[in-house]
Amino acid sequence: MDPRAKLLASFYYIGIIFLARTWQAYALLLVFTLVLIGISKIKLDFFIKGVKPLLWLILFTVLLQIFFTRGGHVYWQWGFLSLTQYGLINGAYIFMRFVLIIFMSTLLTLTTPPLSLADAIESILKPLKVVHFPVYEVALMLSIALRFVPTLMDETTKIMDAQRARGVDFGEGNLFQQMKAIVPILIPLFVSSFNRADDLATAMEARGYQGGEGRSKYRILKWRTKDTVAFILMGLLTIALIFLR
Secondary structure: OOHHHHHHHHHHHHHHHHHOOOHHHHHHHHHHHHHHHHHHOOOHHHHHHHHHHHHHHHHHHHHHHHHHOOOOOEEEEEOOEEEEHHHHHHHHHHHHHHHHHHHHHHHHHHHOOHHHHHHHHHHHHHHHHHHOOOHHHHHHHHHHHHHHHHHHHHHHHHHHHHHHHOOOOOOOOOHHHHHHHHHHHHHHHHHHHHHHHHHHHHHHHHOOOOOOOOOOOOOOOOOOHHHHHHHHHHHHHHHHHHHOO
């Protein structure tokens, strides 16, 4: 698929998730998402791993919904806390929204190269050039940021391994002590990042980089029939969600 179609369809899908108000609607969205994952031939484990880093945030949000939402049958109450029918339903819906959004975002990033995503954003934002919006520069910054994410992750791993070799235990102590142990990682990581940015700027200047004016494209984006079909399916999904409200 065209990366523009993937990007627009992903944002559209995330938007229509909030149309769901019933179990049937969420079941339909889940089946639709699992079908897309099956088509991509990517193991479900990768998507579950995407949920784990945000699991505490998800659980915290779900618990807030469960114990602070009023309405329906009251199963348990203690002071200002209560466990109600609507609270359980809203908590389950919030959990499903988080999972579906993470799954779709993970699917987009795993099936689309970072540079293709940057090209897609540049193409989508191109009409803003009329109001002198720096479209090319924004796309360039995004592509550089995406390019250096794996590098920074590797750098973080190396620094943490070096700290562990010196006897640092990042899981020791209370939350404040664990956060304090991260400081020795951040300082060399920031220094390394600034050095890499300076080297990149020097290399771009040495090669005569002067912005996006007059530059040609190596990858030409083409909107195909299957991209149109994908949006037709998204439209049908929207109609189904409205019908199931």
